[in-house]
Amino acid sequence: MAQDFIAPSILSADFARLGEEVDQVLAAGADIVHFDVMDNHYVPNLTIGPLICEALRKHGVTAPIDVHLMVKPVDRIVPDFAAAGASYITFHPEASEHIDRTLQLIHNEGCKAGLVFNPATPLSHLDYVMDKVDMILLMSVNPGFGGQSFIPSALDKLREARARIDASGREIRLEIDGGVKADNIAEIKAAGADTFVSGSGIFGKGRAEDRNRYDTIIGEMRTALASVGR
Ligand code: DX5
Ligand code: ZN
Numbered sequence: 001m002a003q004d005f006i007a008p009s010i011l012s013a014d015f016a017r018l019g020e021e022v023d024q025v026l027a028a029g030a031d032i033v034h035f036d037v038m039d040n041h042y043v044p045n046l047t048i049g050p051l052i053c054e055a056l057r058k059h060g061v062t063a064p065i066d067v068h069l070m071v072k073p074v075d076r077i078v079p080d081f082a083a084a085g086a087s088y089i090t091f092h093p094e095a096s097e098h099i100d101r102t103l104q105l106i107h108n109e110g111c112k113a114g115l116v117f118n119p120a121t122p123l124s125h126l127d128y129v130m131d132k133v134d135m136i137l138l139m140s141v142n143p144g145f146g147g148q149s150f151i152p153s154a155l156d157k158l159r160e161a162r163a164r165i166d167a168s169g170r171e172i173r174l175e176i177d178g179g180v181k182a183d184n185i186a187e188i189k190a191a192g193a194d195t196f197v198s199g200s201g202i203f204g205k206g207r208a209e210d211r212n213r214y215d216t217i218i219g220e221m222r223t224a225l226a227s228v229g230r
Helices: 015-027 050-059 075-083 099-108 154-168 185-190 213-226
Strands: 005-008 033-038 065-070 088-091 112-117 135-139 173-177 195-198
Touching: 005 033, 005 173, 005 213, 015 033, 015 050, 015 213, 033 050, 050 065, 050 075, 065 075, 065 195, 075 088, 075 099, 088 135, 099 112, 112 173, 135 154, 154 173, 154 185, 185 195, 185 213, 195 213
Parallel strands: 005 195, 033 065, 065 088, 088 112, 112 135, 135 173, 173 195
Antiparallel strands: none
């Protein structure tokens, strides 16, 4: 079974000090960097693009960067993120006219590929592409903003996705995104997730002048995760 990955979402970081923020969460034990790309079209918010991803690499970040595309169309921007140092690129099936082609494009660009499911998007989009996904990302909020509450029906959907992954026999990461905190992360793992995005649950904690503030919250998450076996 896959090792648990804690994936801080930099959407809630202090963008004026982004490199330092990413260094600090990684030093505190985070595994991958979750990078939310919003276009004010597919979702009603506008965030960051390939230049910022490249800047993090130039800053010295070597951890995997998990690019969550909330953009439409998808294909035009994929090579730019690959060149900027993305490790995973995930996209929403509603945002691509040709899901299979987009998954292949991401692989051809040398990245791992994944599909993202909004709360009301059925997992049947996976039916014919299980052999082409490296990650399944379930949204436990509607995409567009940090700081929303976890939608409980995501737990049943996680169980369904976990069953699909186990039946496939492939190594596919099962990631959850939205409203993940230290106090609900254990039940989310128990439902089948192995990759845990948390934005406000990590960056919203503690005082900025406290350089060790992320150690505490990521430590609490690790303890909660360790209480759940697989
Ligand atoms: C929402 C983004 C999330 C967001 C999660 O559209 O995809 O990654 O940063 O934020 P929290 O953890 O605060 O719900
Ligand atoms: Zn995200």
